[in-house]
Amino acid sequence: MTTVTARGLKTTTAGGLNHALPPMRLYHKAKELGIWNPKHIDLTNDKADWHKLSDNERDVILRLTSLFQAGEESVTLDLLPLIMTIAREGRVEEEMFLTTFLWEEAKHTEFFRRFIDEVTGAAIDLTPYHSESYKQIIYKELPDSLNALLTDPSPANQVKASVTYNMIVEGVMAETGYHGYYAMLEKNNILPGLKEGIGNLKRDESRHIAYGVYLLSRLVASDPSLWEIIEERMNTLFEPALNIVNEIFAPYDPMPFNLQIDEFFAFAMNQFQKRMSRIEKARKQTIEEIDKMDV
Amino acid sequence: MAHEVFTDAWAQAWCSKINENENYKENAKDWEWPLILKMSGTSGTDIAEDRAVYVDLKNGECLAGREATSGDMEKAPYIVTATAKTWQKVLNGDTDLMTGIMWGKIKLEKGNLGAIAQYVSAAKQLVVSAAKVETTFPENI
Numbered sequence: 001m002t003t004v005t006a007r008g009l010k011t012t013t014a015g016g017l018n019h020a021l022p023p024m025r026l027y028h029k030a031k032e033l034g035i036w037n038p039k040h041i042d043l044t045n046d047k048a049d050w051h052k053l054s055d056n057e058r059d060v061i062l063r064l065t066s067l068f069q070a071g072e073e074s075v076t077l078d079l080l081p082l083i084m085t086i087a088r089e090g091r092v093e094e095e096m097f098l099t100t101f102l103w104e105e106a107k108h109t110e111f112f113r114r115f116i117d118e119v120t121g122a123a124i125d126l127t128p129y130h131s132e133s134y135k136q137i138i139y140k141e142l143p144d145s146l147n148a149l150l151t152d153p154s155p156a157n158q159v160k161a162s163v164t165y166n167m168i169v170e171g172v173m174a175e176t177g178y179h180g181y182y183a184m185l186e187k188n189n190i191l192p193g194l195k196e197g198i199g200n201l202k203r204d205e206s207r208h209i210a211y212g213v214y215l216l217s218r219l220v221a222s223d224p225s226l227w228e229i230i231e232e233r234m235n236t237l238f239e240p241a242l243n244i245v246n247e248i249f250a251p252y253d254p255m256p257f258n259l260q261i262d263e264f265f266a267f268a269m270n271q272f273q274k275r276m277s278r279i280e281k282a283r284k285q286t287i288e289e290i291d292k293m294d295v
Numbered sequence: 296m297a298h299e300v301f302t303d304a305w306a307q308a309w310c311s312k313i314n315e316n317e318n319y320k321e322n323a324k325d326w327e328w329p330l331i332l333k334m335s336g337t338s339g340t341d342i343a344e345d346r347a348v349y350v351d352l353k354n355g356e357c358l359a360g361r362e363a364t365s366g367d368m369e370k371a372p373y374i375v376t377a378t379a380k381t382w383q384k385v386l387n388g389d390t391d392l393m394t395g396i397m398w399g400k401i402k403l404e405k406g407n408l409g410a411i412a413q414y415v416s417a418a419k420q421l422v423v424s425a426a427k428v429e430t431t432f433p434e435n436i
Contacts, residue, residue: 231389231390232389234391234394234398235389235390235391235394238391238393238394238397238415239391239393239415239416239419242393242397242412242415243415243416245412246412246413246415249413260409261409261412261413262407262408262409262410263409264409265408265409265412266408266409268397269396269397269399269408272397272398273397273398273399276398277399
């Protein structure tokens, strides 16, 4: 009879699951806060509002929605290599959180498509709204950096993938976009269903970004030289990320809904600085200290 | 010919390199404001006093480059400040100007972030041009 060697499955050892780990704390939050159903959001008033909007107002909403829709689909499609990498390292608590992460991205994808189908009725191809900088990040940098983990799941490649996914796509593009979009809907008192969905999305995304800050901090605490890769990656991606905002505003004069480009950049800078200084601190921290971080 | 960083001669050389940069021309067609880069002095180093250089930029061209005067400091709508070490990293290509600003390592001492962020590609090309200037740094920065 062949003897099968032990796998070292954590949940049947004396220690069991470590509920104090940041990703495990995020997992517990996700079970409480991430359970909203895109199908249950009432879009009745949104349909009525849509017909009252001007052509330019509809155009900017379709533009923003097409960017978020494709972004959510991309992050749904591209997350798996990171989950596989974490699973292969036997980090069950992190993988448990990542299952909620992927499920939430799928719901975000569903939500925007429901808005397009049921409110805008736009049976048209929305991809012409994707600008060059957007395509550089969403069509190329994101899938390339995540798929690189399939053949080389080294810490350096994990850093590149997480900076691209969590810090740039989620942390700069999505969070800033959702913040501006939500504020616009609130200020103009329109599309309440879309606003409710984006409110839910924002909460989900904040957990995803918090995981990215944890992952990058853990990697940097294990090997401080990885910090240089974070800097290098940021230097590459910041220009197209900021240009996406510029390219959203460029076609309109005046910008519908009185959207202010300065507010987008100020919010992005504030959030970005907080996160990067947290990750930078990890260069001088131990893993034990990282495992106690607030999320 | 090499020039010491953020001196009058360096600023003139930078201005010439900006005018040789086709990508800058392309990305800065609508930029029409002077800009000052400032290096904050640190006591106990070879750059104990602040240094600042001024470039007059208009529609993709550099009209003049010089060590910034007090009048320039007053009139220029944009002043970007960092330590000598940070500027060294910028000129070596290790830190991107806009990334540094967003990160807080480089300060926008004067001017509007939203306005400058709209010219992120032009800002990158200004640094590309500066990196082409043969630059020396004092030993102890």
